[in-house]
Amino acid sequence: MDTIGSYLKKHTEALVKDVGIEPACEITGKSKATLGRYYSDHDEHSDRFMPIDAVARLEEASSYPHVTAALSELRGMTLSQEGNPTASNKPGGINSDVIVLSQRFAMLMAEYNLSIQDGVITVNEAKRMLKETLTLQKVLIEMKMHLEDETV
Known part of the structure; x- marks a missing residue:
């Protein structure tokens, strides 16, 4: 598997684990096995990636946009979150x-x-x-x- 594919699979795994496997199944309508194939590094699954609509749904439920951030990092870019209502609600400064x-x-x-x-x-x-x-x-x-x- 190429470096980009491996990088995206690792971030896909982080996304699923952030949301939780059971909730991720419910959100995407996919089975645990299917979700596992999306981030598996085994040769037989090297060409399988999570559909972008499933990524979007999971990132909406996650604490961080893992795959979107990975894609931007691959382009040498960073993400910026505008108008985050939770930023000022976090304790401290x-x-x-x-x-x-x-x-x-x-x-x-x-x-x-x-x-x-x-x-x-x-x-x-x-x-x-x-x-x-x-x-x-x-x-x-x-x-x-x-x-x-x-x-x-």
Whole structure:
């Protein structure tokens, strides 16, 4: 499987897991097996990708637009969320964001340190680091929204 396909499948998996497998089945009208095929990295499923309408429905229910963000990253772009009503409802502000950011970054570095000790990063170790990276990305987005709220 090519790099782009693998990248999209990983973000599709993150999207399904964000929503939850059972709710994702209900939202898309697809079975667990079908959803699993969309993010499977096995050769027999390398050409199967989630239909864009299913992605849109799942991203509406998710905490983060995983696949849309992945597509924009592949183009070297970033997403910006305008007029997010939940941004100002989040407790804290920029100071809290900086604290959370440093904590999450420390967790990512700790995961990296554990993963690289034997000189090889396994698939499971990479998945754990990816999860920390995605969490860190969400914290940065919250921080960006708080900064945008303060400049208005």
